Amino acid sequence: GAVVSQHPSWVICKSGTSVKIECRSLDFQATTMFWYRQFPKQSLMLMATSNEGSKATYEQGVEKDKFLINHASLTLSTLTVTSAHPEDSSFYICSAKRGQTLNQPQHFGDGTRLSIL
Amino acid sequence: DQQVKQNSPSLSVQEGRISILNCDYTNSMFDYFLWYKKYPAEGPTFLISISSIKDKNEDGRFTVFLNKSAKHLSLHIVPSQPGDSAVYFCAASSRTSGTYKYIFGTGTRLKVLA
Numbered sequence: 001g002a003v004v005s006q007h008p009s010w011v012i013c014k015s016g017t018s019v020k021i022e023c024r025s026l027d028f029q030a031t032t033m034f035w036y037r038q039f040p041k042q043s044l045m046l047m048a049t050s051n052e053g054s055k056a057t058y059e060q061g062v063e064k065d066k067f068l069i070n071h072a073s074l075t076l077s078t079l080t081v082t083s084a085h086p087e088d089s090s091f092y093i094c095s096a097k098r099g100q101t102l103n104q105p106q107h108f109g110d111g112t113r114l115s116i117l
Numbered sequence: 118d119q120q121v122k123q124n125s126p127s128l129s130v131q132e133g134r135i136s137i138l139n140c141d142y143t144n145s146m147f148d149y150f151l152w153y154k155k156y157p158a159e160g161p162t163f164l165i166s167i168s169s170i171k172d173k174n175e176d177g178r179f180t181v182f183l184n185k186s187a188k189h190l191s192l193h194i195v196p197s198q199p200g201d202s203a204v205y206f207c208a209a210s211s212r213t214s215g216t217y218k219y220i221f222g223t224g225t226r227l228k229v230l231a
Contacts, residue, residue, distance in 0.1 A: 004160070006160070009158075032217055034217075034218065034219075041224075042223065042224075043206065043221045043222060043223045043224060044161070044206065044221045045221075046218055046219070046220075046221075049216060049217075049218055057216070091158075093160050093161075095160070097217050105151055105163040105166055106163075106217070106219060107163065108153075108160030108161045108162070108163075109160045110158075110159045110160045111158065111159065111160050113158065
């Protein structure tokens with residue numbers, strides 16, 4: 001089955017640090033990957049759509065200069081939280097979509113818990 | 118504006134009985150719906166999906182029903198097992214949006230009692 005790997009699974013760092021999270025599709029090529037954020041006991045909120053070889057599409061209210069997304073290959077997308085502050089602490093999850101048809105589900109990584117001190 | 122809603126934050130069911138999880142949506146442009154299961158500190162796992170051209174899709178113990186006129190879908194799990202205890206999210210997508218993005222509901226925590 002499809003496997004999406006996300007790394008690291010847990011990060012604790014000081015305020016002002018930039019943190020990079022990687023999302024890899026392990027057994028399929030993903031032209032489109034997605035980045036979500038989840039606050040405790042809340043839904044997954046889509047932050048941005050990452051397209052291989054082009055700029056990411058950010059959802060309304062998401063600062064693109066704060067959350068840098070790079071989708072340099074068909075199997076890797078990265079999210080960099082720049083100059084992170086405590087309010088950026090959250091659970092970040094990526095997903096990847098196999099194929100170009102709508103009726104293919106997104107497959108999710110196991111998430112990254114980011115804690116900014 | 119919450120386009121996808123799961124009005125029951127939690128549900129407890131006895132092992133072996135049926136679990137019914139509900140989801141309502143407001144956007145009539147949604148035409149593809151999914152259910153995901155999520156354990157703490159893990160990413161969601163895909164369970165089952167349904168296209169708007171159908172009203173039912175079944176996969177083993179899981180059945181999804183779609184009522185387009187009511188803008189309502191439900192997930193039936195039968196028989197329920199303790200390992201089904203998790204948070205269940207419904208998600209909706211619109212083919213006409215040209216993207217593949219999903220809008221997720223707020224989740225329902227299912228607890229199956231042994």
